[in-house]
Structure formats: C-alpha cells, structure tokens
Amino acid sequence: MGSTPLGHAASITKETLPPMHPAGRPFVLGGIAATLALRKVSKPLGVLAGLGTLATAAFFREPVRVPPVRTDVVVAAADGLVSLIEEAVPPIELGLPAEPLTRVSVFLSVFDVHVQRMPVTGVVERAVYRPGKFLSADLDKASEDNERNSLLVRADDGRQLVVTQIAGLVARRIVCEVGEGQRLDAGDTYGLIRFGSRVDTYLPRGSRVLVREGQRTVGGETVIAEPAAKG
Structure with a gap:
C-alpha cells in the first residue's frame, strides 16, 4: 500500500528539519501562544512574534550527528x-x-x-x-x-x-x-x-x-x- 501525500510530506519534514532539544519546548510553546494572542491585536505584531518563535525553535535544534569510526580520537x-x-x-x-x-x-x-x-x-x-x-x-x-x-x-x-x-x-x-x-x-x-x-x-x-x-x-x-x- 503506497504512502499518502500527507505521510510523504511528514516524512520530508522529519528528514529536513532537525529535531528540537526538550529544553526548547516551553519557549516555543510560549512563542506560539504569544503569536496567536498578538495576531488578534495586530497582524504585523503577530508576524513578528511568529518569526521570533521560528528563530527560537531553530536555536534549540538538535541535529543528528555521526561520530567517527575511530574510538581513540x-x-x-x-x-x-x-x-x-x-x-x-x-x-x-x-x-x-x-x-x-x-x-x-x-x-x-x-x-x-x-x-x-x-x-x-x-x-x-x-x-x-x-x-x-x-x-x-x-x-x-x-x-x-x-x-x-x-x-x-x-x-x-x-x-x-x-x-x-x-x-x-x-x-x-x-x-x-x-x-x-x-x-x-x-x-x-x-x-x-x-x-x-x-x-x-x-x-x-x-x-x-x-x-x-x-x-x-x-x-x-x-x-x-x-x-x-x-x-
């Protein structure tokens, strides 16, 4: 059974975007809440808050790394x-x-x-x-x-x-x-x-x-x- 377009998109996202360290979750969740609240007041402020939230998520990224084969280095x-x-x-x-x-x-x-x-x-x-x-x-x-x-x-x-x-x-x-x-x-x-x-x-x-x-x-x-x- 082939994968659905939604599943394919999720796979691409998972492979392209690095995971986030758990310590960043409270900051990102707070940023999302602030973005939603500010959008009700001012769309430009909501956009700025959204960009700030994305920057925060990027800061806490934890990409997969592959160490060398040598164990003495x-x-x-x-x-x-x-x-x-x-x-x-x-x-x-x-x-x-x-x-x-x-x-x-x-x-x-x-x-x-x-x-x-x-x-x-x-x-x-x-x-x-x-x-x-x-x-x-x-x-x-x-x-x-x-x-x-x-x-x-x-x-x-x-x-x-x-x-x-x-x-x-x-x-x-x-x-x-x-x-x-x-x-x-x-x-x-x-x-x-x-x-x-x-x-x-x-x-x-x-x-x-x-x-x-x-x-x-x-x-x-x-x-x-x-x-x-x-x-």
Missing part, C-alpha cells in the same frame, strides 16, 4: 569557532593537579547549534557546577570567571579529559543532563547552553591537536585531537 563537544588553543590549568573545582593541559576553546554564536556532545566514549567521573560572571564568552578570562559546568570524563582507553560549558554575555542558563557514574558514547548530547556561549575541552596528556584557531567545528563529528604518534 577526541571529537568537538560543540558547533562553533575554535577561538583559542592554549595550555591552561583545568577548573580548580574538579580537584585535579594544577598542571596545564592543552585547552581547545570553541565559541558558539547565537546562530550555532547550542547542544553539547560527549567528546569521547566513557564514564563521567565528576560533574561540578560553579556560579560566576557573564562576561563575553570570546574573552580569555571567560574560562576562569564565568558561570560554568565541568565534567571529568574517563575514556574507555583510560585517558582522562575535561569538558566545560561556559555561559556567555547573553547566556544565563547552563543545562547539564548527566551525572557522575554515567556512561555515554562519543557524540551523545549531554547538555545545552542558552543563547551564546563557549565550550572548553582540556585534552588528555600527549594528545596531538588536529584543529587550528579560526576553524569551525561540528559537534560530535569534527575530530579535534588524537593520541600522539608512537615511535
């Missing part, structure tokens, strides 16, 4: 622009030794996908939230001063890394959906930062960085580092 935790690659001490609240690791910082504009994805397959050993300021996320000191949530992850090969969600100038809410002891696969969605932010990944020791500043990353897919070559 570190993939980007977020979509965005590589803004900094430097040596830095991991967040103090994780209780790690105060020794610098290579840190890859990815800046997310309001137009980027804002869900965060696991950079490796492994277990979350620590998850710590720390309140802070809301400086522009592209500033160097945002990593130290801004509100943040950090995960210490042990990959299946035994290496440890840290991934930190950092609130920005506009972002005022960090959502982290995983806890200590939880196991996830590389590319799995684990959180969200609302409206402009930054994600820092502190690489395992001996990693070879495969991205450069100014490069764009695709969360869950772009390989940002691999173990150093033996020999």
